[in-house]
Amino acid sequence: MIELPLIFVGGLLGSAHCLGMCGPLAISLSAGAPAGTNQLRRQIVFSLGRVFTYGFCGAVAGLGGAWLSSESRGFVLSQAWLAVLAGAVLVLMGLVTAGVLPRPAIRFLSGLPCGAAGWLKTFLAAPGWLGALVAGVFTGFIPCGLVYAFLLKAGSSGGIWMGWLTMASFGLGTIPLMVLIGYGGQFLATAHRARVFHIAAWCIVLTGAISIARGVAQLNPPADAVTADCPFCAERTERSAQ
Amino acid sequence: MSASDPPRYCAFCGLPLTASFSVGGDRLAAGDEYCCSGCRTVASVENAGREQGESANSLLRLGIAIFFTMNVMVFTMALWSGDVYAEEAFANPLAGALRGVFRWASLMFSLPVLLLLGKPIAEGVWESLRRKAITTDLLVLLGIAAAYGYSIVSVLRDEGHIYFEVGAMVLVFISIGRWLEAKGKHQTGESLDALARLLPTTVRRLGAGGAFLEIPREEVRTGDIVRVLPGERVAIDGVISSGSAAVDQQIVTGESRYVEKKVGDRLFSGSLNVDGDLRIEVTAADGEETISRILKLVREARRAKGRHERLADRIATWFVPTVCVIAIAAGWRQGISNSFDQGILTALAVVLISCPCALGLATPMAVWTALGRAANAGVLFRSGMVMERLATVRYACFDKTGTLTTGSPEAGELLVATGEDPQRVCRVAAALAAGSNHALSQAIVRFSQQRGETQPVVEDAEVRSIPGRGLVGEIAGVGQAVLGNRRLMEENRLRWREELGSAAIEGDASPQEVFIGWENVVRGVFYFAEQLRAEATTALEACRDLGLELRMLTGDEQQRAELIGERINIPATSGQLPEDKSTTLESLARQGGVAMIGDGLNDAPALATADVGVALGCGADLSRDTAGVCLLGDDLRSFPWAVGLARQTFRIVKQNLFWAFAYNCCGIALAASGRLNPIWAALAMAASSIMVVTNSLRLGRYPELLSGAVVSITDTSQTAVANVLPTAGGEHETSEQELIVTAS
CATH class of the missing domain: 3.40.50.1000 (HAD superfamily/HAD-like)
Structure with missing residues (x-):
C-alpha cells in the first residue's frame, strides 16, 4: 500500500512522457469535437476511459501474477521475483528518462500515434461523451513502455484488486496533465517542463527501488516459513540478501 | 442446391455469396444481400453517407460493447481469483456475498453486449432464413443464446457456472473479425474502382444556345458535342470535331508517349487531354465507352468459376450441414460424459472454429484481386x-x-546507281513519298529525316498514286519522277542500271524493295526490313x-x-x-x-x-x-508479366485453400474433443478469415512491370500538364535517336 501514492506521483509526473504519444490524441479530441461541447468534460471522460483500460490491464496482470505464484508456490517465489523485475525495469526506464543512461537506439512504434489517430478518428470526432469514453478505452491499449513497466508492478502485487489499484493510481496520476494539454494546450514553459521531466524520472526510479526492496524482502523468508524452499532458491536468496 | 443457381454477389464487397446449404428451392429476391454480418455493418456505416452521427453509431456500438466486455472480464477474473485462493475465499465471510454480487454484475454488463453485437448477426441469420439457407451464423447465434441462457439460469438459481464472458468475448471477437474482413474484401475491387474514378463525373455539353453547360456524365448521348479543356480527362469515346491536342492515352493503350490528335481522330474515354481545347463529337456515351467496357469485361471475367473455385464451392455446400452434425454430436457426447454446460460450450466451439468464410473466399478473393490488378496494368x-x-x-x-x-516496315538501306548523289535521290524520293499515306512511303519519309535531311521536304509536288504500283509526280528541278515497284519501272520504260537490277534479284530472301527513278533512268532502290x-x-x-x-x-x-x-x-x-x-x-x-x-x-x-x-x-x-x-498496350513485356501474375495468383490460391482446409480439419477436431474454449475458437476463426483476406490482397500490390511500361492508375493530370513540353520533347528526341541507331 505504501507504493500507491508514489505510483500516483509517478503517473502524475511521468505523464510528461505521455504527452508525446497520447497528447496528440487528446488535442484532436478537442479539435475534432463539434462546436459548443463541453471540452473539459469530454477530456475528463476521455481520461477516465484510459484509466478504465489501465485498471483492466492491471487486474489481468494481477490475476496472472496470482495464478503464477499459486502454480509455483513452494518452488519459486514468483511474486517476489516479479516485484524485483518490475522494479528493475522501472529503475531502468527512470534512468533513461533522466538522461543518466543513453536512449535505446531503436525506437520502435514511433509512428503509432498517427496510425492510432486515424483509427480512433470516428470516436474522437463523435459528439457526446460516449465517443470520448470509447476513444479513451482504446487509447489505453496503445503500447507504452511506462504502462508496461507499471503493469509488471501490478503483476507482482499478487491479486486482481491490488493490480487494479496499482494501475488505477497510475492512471489517475496521468489525468491532470493530459486534461490540461487537451484543454488548454501550452501550460508550461520549456525550461519548467524539463525540470518536471527530471523529477518524474527520479520518481519512477524511486518506485522501482522500493519495488526491488520489497521483492528482496519477500525472497528472504521469515523464520517460521511453512513451506521449505528448494535448495536452489534458498541458495540464491541467501546470495541476494547479502 | 445453391451451386447450380446463378451466382449472387454481396452488396458491399462484390464477392460472390458463399455457397450455402439451402432448404427447398425457392428463394426470395430480397433487396441487398450481404455475404457476412461484417459487410452488412460496414455497408450500413458507409451507406449512411457523410452524416457523421449516423456513421459513427455503428462503430461506437462496437466500442461500447468492448467497454462492457472488459467489465465482464474484470468481474469474471474476480470470480476466478476466488478459485485461485480457494481457502481464503472460504475463510472470508464476505467472500460469499461478494461472489453473488460479481455474478449479478457480470449478468448486467454482458446483456448490453448481446443487444449491441448480437443484433447484426441476428439480422443476417433472419435474412438467410428467409432465403431458406442455413448458415453457420445460425448455429453461432444459437450457441451464444445457449451460453447466455444457461448463465442467466445459474445466476437466478445462485448455483452452477456462468459463461457470460464466453458469450460477450465471442461476440466481440466475431464482430471485430468480420469488420476487418469486410474492410479487406472491399479492397478487392480497389484497382477497378481506381479505373472507374478516372472518368470525370460531369462533362461540358454544347447546349441549344451555343453555350457549353456542365451536365452529369450519364446524360450525354451519342452525337452530342462536348468540350474538354487542357488537363481534363475525356469521359466518353468520340471524334474530335475541332481543335487539336497532345493526348495521353496510357490508360487505354499503355503507350507512355503523348499522341498528337487532330480533327477527325478518335479519342477513348480515360485519355488525358494534355494541352488543347477540344470539341468532341460523342460516338459512345457513358456506359458504352472504352473504360466502361473494360470494367464490364473484368466484372464478367469474375463470373466464370475456375477448377479450384468449383471444388471449394462443392465442399462449402456440404460444409455447413457437416459442421452442424459434428457440433451436435460432439456437444451431445460432452454433455453426457461431463455436464450440460460443457456440451453447450463444445458445440459452440465447433461451430465457431469452423470457418466456411475462409474456404469460400480462398479462390475468389485472390483471383478477383489479381484480375483487378491486371486490368490496372492494362x-x-x-x-x-x-x-x-x-x-x-x-x-x-x-x-x-x-x-x-x-509490323510497320522500316527502310533499312538505300542503294544508288553509280554517279548519283545519295542525298539528292533520297530527297526526291521523300518529296514524292510525302504525298502518300502508304506505309512504305511513310517509311521513306522517316528514312530521309533520319539521314539528317534538314532541308524541308518539298511538299508542293503533284503526286499521283497508282494503286498496286507506286507514285508518279512532278518534282521541281527533276521533272517527272517515279517511285514504286519493279513493275512500275518497267511500265514507265525506265532504264535499269546494271548494279541495281542484279542487286535486287540476288538471294532468295529478297527483302521488299522500292525503286526511284527519273529521266528514264532508275536511280536508286530502297530496301525494307522488318524491325x-x-x-x-x-x-x-x-x-x-x-x-x-x-x-x-x-x-x-x-x-x-x-x-x-x-x-x-x-x-x-x-x-x-x-x-x-x-x-x-x-x-x-x-x-x-x-x-x-x-x-x-x-x-x-x-x-x-x-x-x-x-x-x-x-x-x-x-x-x-x-x-x-x-x-x-503494345508492349510485349506485358505477356511474361501476366504469366508471372497468374502464377503468383495460383500460388496464393493454393496457400489459401491449404490453410483453410488444414485449419478447419485441425480446428474442428480439437474443438470436438472438448479441449477448446469458445473464446479461443472465435479468435481463431476471425484470424483465419483475415489471414485469407490479407494473403489475397498481397496480389493488389504485385509489382509493376518496368518503369513506364505499365500504366499505373494515379491521376497525374496536374503534373502532366505542368511538364508537358519538356517531357514530350525529351521523349521524342530519344525515340528518334533509337530509330537512327536501328536504321543505320
Missing part, C-alpha cells in the same frame, strides 16, 4: 479460368509480324526465365523467318497458313499448355485454338474475343 483476362490456364502454360508461341516485329520490337529481346528473356518454351509461328518464307528467329534465339516454324498454325498448336498442346501470342487480327483462329490466346495491342478494340487475354 492486361485484361477474359475470365479467372483463363488466368488459371495461363499459370500452367508450358509453351509460348509467338506470331512474327506485328508481334515480335513492329524487331525494341522490347522483344527483354520480353523473350523474361519468358525463358519463367521456364517457358518458346516458338515462333509465321506465314513468312523460311529464310526470312529463320533470320529473325536466330536474332532473338527462338526456333521458327515458317510457311504457316492460319489453319496450319492451329494444327501446330494442337500437336504442341498434347505435351503441355500452350499460349499463343498474336495481334489478334490475322491469327484469330490460332488464338482461339491455343489454351490461352493472348492478343497484343488490343487498345480500345476489346471485340477481339477469340483472345482470352487482351494486352491493351
Whole structure:
C-alpha cells in the first residue's frame, strides 16, 4: 500500500512522457469535437476511459501474477521475483528518462500515434461523451513502455484488486496533465517542463527501488516459513540478501 | 442446391455469396444481400453517407460493447481469483456475498453486449432464413443464446457456472473479425474502382444556345458535342470535331508517349487531354465507352468459376450441414460424459472454429484481386479460368509480324546507281513519298529525316498514286519522277542500271524493295526490313526465365523467318497458313499448355485454338474475343508479366485453400474433443478469415512491370500538364535517336 501514492506521483509526473504519444490524441479530441461541447468534460471522460483500460490491464496482470505464484508456490517465489523485475525495469526506464543512461537506439512504434489517430478518428470526432469514453478505452491499449513497466508492478502485487489499484493510481496520476494539454494546450514553459521531466524520472526510479526492496524482502523468508524452499532458491536468496 | 443457381454477389464487397446449404428451392429476391454480418455493418456505416452521427453509431456500438466486455472480464477474473485462493475465499465471510454480487454484475454488463453485437448477426441469420439457407451464423447465434441462457439460469438459481464472458468475448471477437474482413474484401475491387474514378463525373455539353453547360456524365448521348479543356480527362469515346491536342492515352493503350490528335481522330474515354481545347463529337456515351467496357469485361471475367473455385464451392455446400452434425454430436457426447454446460460450450466451439468464410473466399478473393490488378496494368483476362490456364502454360508461341516485329516496315538501306548523289535521290524520293499515306512511303519519309535531311521536304509536288504500283509526280528541278515497284519501272520504260537490277534479284530472301527513278533512268532502290520490337529481346528473356518454351509461328518464307528467329534465339516454324498454325498448336498442346501470342487480327483462329490466346495491342478494340487475354498496350513485356501474375495468383490460391482446409480439419477436431474454449475458437476463426483476406490482397500490390511500361492508375493530370513540353520533347528526341541507331 505504501507504493500507491508514489505510483500516483509517478503517473502524475511521468505523464510528461505521455504527452508525446497520447497528447496528440487528446488535442484532436478537442479539435475534432463539434462546436459548443463541453471540452473539459469530454477530456475528463476521455481520461477516465484510459484509466478504465489501465485498471483492466492491471487486474489481468494481477490475476496472472496470482495464478503464477499459486502454480509455483513452494518452488519459486514468483511474486517476489516479479516485484524485483518490475522494479528493475522501472529503475531502468527512470534512468533513461533522466538522461543518466543513453536512449535505446531503436525506437520502435514511433509512428503509432498517427496510425492510432486515424483509427480512433470516428470516436474522437463523435459528439457526446460516449465517443470520448470509447476513444479513451482504446487509447489505453496503445503500447507504452511506462504502462508496461507499471503493469509488471501490478503483476507482482499478487491479486486482481491490488493490480487494479496499482494501475488505477497510475492512471489517475496521468489525468491532470493530459486534461490540461487537451484543454488548454501550452501550460508550461520549456525550461519548467524539463525540470518536471527530471523529477518524474527520479520518481519512477524511486518506485522501482522500493519495488526491488520489497521483492528482496519477500525472497528472504521469515523464520517460521511453512513451506521449505528448494535448495536452489534458498541458495540464491541467501546470495541476494547479502 | 445453391451451386447450380446463378451466382449472387454481396452488396458491399462484390464477392460472390458463399455457397450455402439451402432448404427447398425457392428463394426470395430480397433487396441487398450481404455475404457476412461484417459487410452488412460496414455497408450500413458507409451507406449512411457523410452524416457523421449516423456513421459513427455503428462503430461506437462496437466500442461500447468492448467497454462492457472488459467489465465482464474484470468481474469474471474476480470470480476466478476466488478459485485461485480457494481457502481464503472460504475463510472470508464476505467472500460469499461478494461472489453473488460479481455474478449479478457480470449478468448486467454482458446483456448490453448481446443487444449491441448480437443484433447484426441476428439480422443476417433472419435474412438467410428467409432465403431458406442455413448458415453457420445460425448455429453461432444459437450457441451464444445457449451460453447466455444457461448463465442467466445459474445466476437466478445462485448455483452452477456462468459463461457470460464466453458469450460477450465471442461476440466481440466475431464482430471485430468480420469488420476487418469486410474492410479487406472491399479492397478487392480497389484497382477497378481506381479505373472507374478516372472518368470525370460531369462533362461540358454544347447546349441549344451555343453555350457549353456542365451536365452529369450519364446524360450525354451519342452525337452530342462536348468540350474538354487542357488537363481534363475525356469521359466518353468520340471524334474530335475541332481543335487539336497532345493526348495521353496510357490508360487505354499503355503507350507512355503523348499522341498528337487532330480533327477527325478518335479519342477513348480515360485519355488525358494534355494541352488543347477540344470539341468532341460523342460516338459512345457513358456506359458504352472504352473504360466502361473494360470494367464490364473484368466484372464478367469474375463470373466464370475456375477448377479450384468449383471444388471449394462443392465442399462449402456440404460444409455447413457437416459442421452442424459434428457440433451436435460432439456437444451431445460432452454433455453426457461431463455436464450440460460443457456440451453447450463444445458445440459452440465447433461451430465457431469452423470457418466456411475462409474456404469460400480462398479462390475468389485472390483471383478477383489479381484480375483487378491486371486490368490496372492494362492486361485484361477474359475470365479467372483463363488466368488459371495461363499459370500452367508450358509453351509460348509467338506470331512474327506485328508481334515480335513492329509490323510497320522500316527502310533499312538505300542503294544508288553509280554517279548519283545519295542525298539528292533520297530527297526526291521523300518529296514524292510525302504525298502518300502508304506505309512504305511513310517509311521513306522517316528514312530521309533520319539521314539528317534538314532541308524541308518539298511538299508542293503533284503526286499521283497508282494503286498496286507506286507514285508518279512532278518534282521541281527533276521533272517527272517515279517511285514504286519493279513493275512500275518497267511500265514507265525506265532504264535499269546494271548494279541495281542484279542487286535486287540476288538471294532468295529478297527483302521488299522500292525503286526511284527519273529521266528514264532508275536511280536508286530502297530496301525494307522488318524491325524487331525494341522490347522483344527483354520480353523473350523474361519468358525463358519463367521456364517457358518458346516458338515462333509465321506465314513468312523460311529464310526470312529463320533470320529473325536466330536474332532473338527462338526456333521458327515458317510457311504457316492460319489453319496450319492451329494444327501446330494442337500437336504442341498434347505435351503441355500452350499460349499463343498474336495481334489478334490475322491469327484469330490460332488464338482461339491455343489454351490461352493472348492478343497484343488490343487498345480500345476489346471485340477481339477469340483472345482470352487482351494486352491493351503494345508492349510485349506485358505477356511474361501476366504469366508471372497468374502464377503468383495460383500460388496464393493454393496457400489459401491449404490453410483453410488444414485449419478447419485441425480446428474442428480439437474443438470436438472438448479441449477448446469458445473464446479461443472465435479468435481463431476471425484470424483465419483475415489471414485469407490479407494473403489475397498481397496480389493488389504485385509489382509493376518496368518503369513506364505499365500504366499505373494515379491521376497525374496536374503534373502532366505542368511538364508537358519538356517531357514530350525529351521523349521524342530519344525515340528518334533509337530509330537512327536501328536504321543505320
